[in-house]
Amino acid sequence: MTLFAIVCCSLRLQAQDKQSINGYLVPMCIYNGDTIPCVQLRTVYIFRPLKFKNEKERQEYYRLIRNVKKVYPISREINQAIIETYEYLQTLPNEKARQKEQYTPRMKKLSFAQGKLLIKLIDRQSNSTSYELVKAFMGPFKAGFYQTFAALFGASLKKEYDPQGEDKLTERVVLMVENGQI
Numbered sequence: 001m002t003l004f005a006i007v008c009c010s011l012r013l014q015a016q017d018k019q020s021i022n023g024y025l026v027p028m029c030i031y032n033g034d035t036i037p038c039v040q041l042r043t044v045y046i047f048r049p050l051k052f053k054n055e056k057e058r059q060e061y062y063r064l065i066r067n068v069k070k071v072y073p074i075s076r077e078i079n080q081a082i083i084e085t086y087e088y089l090q091t092l093p094n095e096k097a098r099q100k101e102q103y104t105p106r107m108k109k110l111s112f113a114q115g116k117l118l119i120k121l122i123d124r125q126s127n128s129t130s131y132e133l134v135k136a137f138m139g140p141f142k143a144g145f146y147q148t149f150a151a152l153f154g155a156s157l158k159k160e161y162d163p164q165g166e167d168k169l170t171e172r173v174v175l176m177v178e179n180g181q182i
Contacts, residue, residue, distance in 0.1 A: 045175050061169070065182060067114045068121075068173045075121035082126055082133065116155050120170070124161040131157035 029038040052058040110118065119130045126133065134157060135143035147157045163171035176182045 042179055045172075045179060045181065047172055047176075063113075064117075064169065065173050065177075067111075067117050068170065068177055069182075071110065071114050071118045072121055072174060072177055075118060075125045078122055079125035112153065112155075116159075117170070119150075119155065119157060119159050120161045120167060121174070123159070124163070124174070129158050129160060 026037045026039060028035050030036075050061065052061065122133070123129050128136075131143055131147055134146055143157070150157050161167055161170075173182070
């Protein structure tokens, strides 16, 4: 660390005791004997511009963007909840205590297309289909019931996310939303 970096660090420590200093403390690295700021930049995804055949196709793409922006945060939260609570839920004494109503109000407001998208995005986030998750948390009977109910409306809890095939456009939108590009 050079004298400049040491002075900046010591000024920062002194400032915590007395007053604040305008500026930012950033990681530093030594390059050819010189200390320079080292900042990690986010990955920027660059895709070819889309060419739409007609106005309807363009509107469907922008509807997909709107749906991903609405549903993707829910899928991330659900995945985080799965990670944090799976073992805890298994220790609860009864089925009633295991059921979480946290996401129900938000999911009731989703359109049919957004619900189908959520099923796929949950698979993308957790590497488990919605059917497998319902089966693990609520048992095989309820999983079968929900799968049958979904099938009546043309959906499937067993639907897997395919970023290279059917869901290629969705993956593009998700990457851009994750990165703050749209």
